[in-house]
Amino acid sequence: MKPVAMPLASDADDRALVLATQGGLPLTPQPYHAIAAELGLAPVEVMQRLRSMLARGMIRRIGVVPNHYSIGYTANGMSVWDIDDDAADAVGELIGTLPAVTHCYRRPRQLPLWRYNLFAMVHGRCREEAVDQVAAIAALIESEFPASYRAHEILFSTRILKKTGLRIAG
Template identity: 65%
Template sequence: MSLRLDDIDRRLVLATQDGLPLVPRPYHELATQLGIAPAEVMERLLRMLARGVIRRIGAVPNHYAIGYTANGMSVWDVPDEAIDELGVRVGALDFVTHCYHRPRRLPQWPYNLFAMVHGGSRAEVLDKVAAIARLLGPLCRAHDVLFSTEILKKTGLRIGG
């Protein structure tokens, strides 16, 4: 599978690498900038998603700016055979922003389920983590919370102009 970009795909990536335009119709704005139809903008983005050129299109909020100053990655040791079902249940919680399966690194790291939790305080995050523990019940063998200590710059795909 080729990851080569034609000229329009390349210009589309350049136009979006700092985010979509913050306007009511961002794909129409991009279409105007690129001189193509809005439907083609959407088709090209979907095609790049399908090819793995880009991984996702989504909002990347600054949690600190919206009042969530405590951010904790909760990590869980759950049975491998139950991880898909448990991941779906944990990921559906309204206070979990992302949830995924990661490989264990035994013996030091037994955790295989990760769930990001945000709150206004560490105590709030810990309360939310306790709710996850209740949801997992006896299938949770161990867990921990890794709190953020700084804001990392989040960026998407970058290519030279």
């Protein structure tokens, strides 16, 4: 499929920076200098642009992304919740504060196949730990929003099929 040719970044040099770094930073003592040389920019400009993209939220963070399984989290569960629409945001805010939860989103239901509207990722060193984390979330929702909770499930991942992250076309 032909990638859609839309301006991605705010300007061409930002876009070039995304392309040059989306696969990772060079493992050389001066990685920003290496990128600058590749793009024909001054190293100071590359660093300024990256700082600016961080400040504007275009870059969430710069760092390592571990494979969850490799670092011991073999039970990665997507907990999904059917919560009354009126209370969904309040419940989402509450779940999002729990240390066990790494992501929390509201998403549309797909009835009749899919009744859940809140998604919260949990990570355990074994299934029991993840199940306990989800049970604690359920107990919290039921105590704080007793009339709004209807059902939940945990979908454990059993295989990583792909984990490359964002790749825009050059």
